[in-house]
Amino acid sequence: MIVCVAVVGHQNNPLYIQSFTEADDALKLHHIVHCSLDVVDERVNNPKKSGLTLNETFLGLLYPTENYKVYGYLTNTKVKFILVTTDLDVRDADVRNFFRRFHAAYVDAVSNPFHVPGKKITSRTFAERVSNIVKSFGLSSAG
């Protein structure tokens, strides 16, 4: 299950963090997302070491914590997408697919002329779309 998705701006400022759990764990998820930024930076700065090819947006598994797996994605505008999931057995293709759709939703959201770049994404449509993507995570390829 996806616990949390986040959009982080190129100055490492949170643009959108949404948790999909019932529990009041906003602080914890913020911390997880915040920490994962280090790994993103590391991956981006050492692309050879981490085996990333040029122009690859998907950063792969950032790091496993005790209960979660954190995946990252970097757009060409240096906006980071972070995915936190509790599934321990996640297929890479699923995650890639998720990020691809998430990216599309993000692009649509920031294309709104009323959206101020660098400010938090408040669009309700975006939130709905993201929650749909999250719900369908893993279903498409599994079925």
Add this chain to the structure above:
Amino acid sequence: MDPAKTSLGKMLLEEITPVVMVLRTPLVEESCLKNSLSFIEMLSPFCDFNNIDVPVRTSSDQPYRLQKFKLRLFYESDIKQPDIVVAKERLKQVITEAGEKDRSDLSTDPLDISNILASSKSEISPSWFEIFNKELVRTVSFSEHEAFDHPVACVSVVSSKDEQPINKFVDLFNTNKLPSLLNDGAMDPKILKHYVLVHDNKDGSSEKATKILTEMKNTFGFNGCHLLCINSSQDEQIEHQDNPWAPYKFDSSPSQDLGHYLNIDDFNEIKDLIQELSSKHIIPYMEQRVRVLNQQISATRKGFRNQIKNLWWRKGKEDTPDSSNGPMYTYSSVESQIRVLGDYAFMLGDYELALSNYRLISTDYKIDKAWKRYAGVQKLGSSGRQYATRCGLWWIEMLKMKDQFKEAATVYFRICSEELLHSAVMLEQASYCYLLSQPPMLHKYGFHLVLSGDRYKKCDQIKHAIRTYRNAVSVYKGTPWSYIKDHVHFHIGQCYGFLGMYDVAFTHMLEVLACSHQSKATQELFLREFLQIVQKAGKTFEVLTLQLPVINTSSLKVDFEDHRTYALPGSTSVKESVWRSLEEDMIPSLPTARTNWLELQSKLLPKHKESNICVAGEAIKIAIEFKNPLEIPISISSVSLICELSATSDETNSDASCSTAGIWNNEEHENLSVIVTTANLILLANCREIISDTSSFSLSEVNISLGGGEANLVQLTVTPKVEGILKIVGVRWKLSGSVVGFYSFGSNYVKKKIAKGRRKAKQSPSNYLEFIVIQSLPKLEGFIHALPEKAYAGHLQHLVLELRNRSEVSVKNLKMKTSHPRFLNIGKQEDLDLEFPACLEKKTNVSPPANPKIASHGVFLFPEDLSVQGENPLLWPLWFRAAVPGNISLQVVIYYEMGDLSSAMRYRILRMHYNLQVLPSLDVSFKISPYPSRLQEFLVHMDVVNKTNSESIQVNQLSTIGSHWEISLLQPIDTIFPSQSLIAGRAFSCFFVLKVGTRICIFRVVGNQLSTEESTSSLFPHIGSNVSLVPDGSKGAPFDTSKSPLAGFHDYERLQHGILIRLEAENAVDFILISRPLKSNAQPGVADAHHVFSHHACHCRQEYTKLLIIISIYSTASTSPITWVVDGPRTRHHDFSSSFCEINFRMTIYNSSNALASIVLKTLDSTSISDQLSDEASGNQVGWHDVSLAKDSKIESEALRNHVRKSLLPESVSPFIWSGSSSTGVQIKPLSTTEIPLQICVFSPGTYDLSNYVLNWNLQPVKDHENVGERTQSSGTSLGYPYYLTVLPSD
């Protein structure tokens, strides 16, 4: 790299060194304690050799020289694993002590993250970590599985004072006292033994001791015996510079006392003893052991063959029984031997040999699942789950040495145990590793600091928690990660709160106050904690950056009064241009204002032309919005403005005050002027004094409470009391009664305003909040009593305008103007005490109405001699009538001049503004058509629809305006309208007859009398006739529509319709319908006005207090001056068998014009009736079909009654013809009638419409040209009216 130079090497050399077990008698200890030292402590400084220079040869044939060497001395009782609880306590103590030492810099601001990165490595991580790590390592010392801590040698010490010292030596080796390691077989009990005799020189000469030494040498062998003489210094105490014992003494006794009986001889003796022990005994012994063990192990385990053999045969070969911890390895087992070999080799610096042995044994241990030992062995290369802290630490040191800080941090993270305190320290160290890694991983640094801080806090290590959290602050500062920031600040605040440092706690708590993103529970928690800290601090905090509540700067609105004064707060919402256009006819033009410039112009005013002007004693109102961002309610008290007022006695000073920010004094008002521009609490404190200083201005205080998410517009006032320059600096408030917040209306606001361009043109924005206070002036206060906010259309009310001037100086030359004269009429002074609505009723003694004095452009001039002053208010009557439905913004402007000519302003203007909502009430429409059978008479069809929601309305009276109209009901009102009241949504119709009256005489019905009055129409333009729609005349006299206020309103209505007040020339009629709502259904909102008014005027008939006056202006149907009527029989019986029927008619023609009219009547036979009907229909301009239809049906019913079924429309042949000439011409004098006889011949029975004639008329003007302009129509053609004739066959 020299391993001894790295911290890892240093640590290993310190920690992994041979252990010497010390056995001593109590007397030895006693002698040593004279120096405040234990025996071991006395020896400790000499156990560390940096240059021992001993040749060593271990496994290889090549000897090498050992330089660094160290011995660790332990009493036999200490050679055991420390108790876990004690160890924990010890660790805790270390941490707490470290925390205490940290206190110094707790209250400073956290460093910026860039500064932290710039600082050197040693500065970053606190030094006490080393101590802690050492202590942590010590907790796992003397374990059975590793030989580092196994005593290599044993030193027995006996005092020369002991009796039978030789026996004592033997006794010391009593196995009961020896550590368990030796007893349970984990260690080889045959260890190197050394015998030392201690002699205290204070107890006498050393002769006896020498004797004992000889005895010892005989007993224990020559080499293993020593004599140590101490306390050689005689009598005087020796002060040791650089006391060598101090570093080894843990408890804090004064260091100069240590070893004060030990002189230089003792020093050297101890040194020699240790040196000899090390180099001549311990090292050779270990060397030998290594060689022996190496040989044994090579024989059994090394080489391929041995390994194979081992694999096959080792299982089951164990000779010791399994214990719960897995197999025990006794000293004699091969594994132990390998281990000992490795450790010894390590200690002797033969690292190659050590490593090979460790590798060898690690596989063995693994196979046996002896995890404890496996971990111990693995410690130099990898990690283990249990017992791994120490090896983790070593590993970390190794990684750090290789600059692999990230990996080191991971290891730290992994050696976190369940125990909070332990893991807190480890996490903190991990965080520093992340910081030191290249590039620095700041996010992880922050995260681990927070984790660590959280654990510290749970363990009550508050100071450590503060340190870690504070470091975390530097990571998160300036980032938008608000959840994390809130968490960090909140916990720091709490921690400081625990420590009682409320000021710092407060500043941190401030950061979390505006936590609108948090859940409601969290918000409550934050606020509660914040208030607790404030409460505990027991003082009032003053904060410049208080984020609760949020102040909406753009909502700032300033209301002040210069020459423009406002009656009500809402008056300022009207655009200035609206006021300007109203006032332009009242304000004296510029030249007149300057007539007396010599004495009048204030010295002040020209200087500050751009500044706003306000008057001393009059309040400046500021409205600003406070918004609560939280979901929980907050209470805010003592909201007031921060102002400064500098007197203008010194002109240069006051000029400077505009431009400079700072503190200055002037002669009159010291300590008044402090500008708060920067974040400076000291200045703010001064400001508070100013506020309390009420001598120069007074401020209002407001208390509000804001619910969750609520915003509240707060009205604040400042009232200057003296002349000078007033500047409004900001606003202050008190949150929850204890925290004072300040907000400065800084320059950003002004800039914003410029950008928006919303400022009034007159004022330059830079001194928007700056006012020139001029001396106090009279000010009129105005109020209109009982003006309703909501009224039905047509609502008429008598109002009183009250003007009051509180100052002693009078005002004069009052003028007044209203924006909507249709709604608000200015009455006459004598109207003031009128009884309403009785005053509207007709009275017998009618005095000519005098129009109020209206100057040009609708400006009303109050009487010249009128002046308002002091306590007596001026009351003036006003008439209010809700003319049209809708929302009306009603403005009233009153101009007045100062009675005192020396004042700075010559005139002022009072602006009053009211918003009205006018609801639709009655919708009245009239249709007027000529009365078919009468001359100069019209039928009026009135349709009345009640458009109110719930009101029932009684229609009282219909009046016509104009002297030449008379109106009367067609039918009695009882028959057509029995209920008399019109409930909501209903409509009713009513017919009236409108008659053209005589011009000179007006017949008026007063009561039951008929009176005739002479009237001059110029004086009575509004006199008309009325018809009461209430059947019972007892309700009172009819209302007089010819007098004020109805007449006045009527005039404005006409103006509205663009009609000149010239009734005589028009064939138009104006109606006034008077009705009143029934009081039973009166709406509560309207009922208020009702009551207020009844207080004034009406004492008995409350239902009269409300009147709805509908004024309608309609034209009569005919604009022709010629009217006629056809008179004749309507039915005729005729026997058609004998002859056709001849019928005679009379047409009476009236010329209502002033001219001679020549008329030609043409009768038409040819066209069919249907055509004529349609012609008639189209020709009738009013188009009132209802009447003709009604006639039709009447005729039809008549025909039915007579059993005659004839077609109304016969076919081609015209059934009747006009007799006589087809065209008749007559001339009619002005205002006279003439008659023309007409005849038709009817050939068959039927019903006929005799409208097929045309009247051509032509006016010939009279010679005198009095009314030339009025002759609008000089000729025309009129079609005939329908006239139905029924001819029946007579039998």
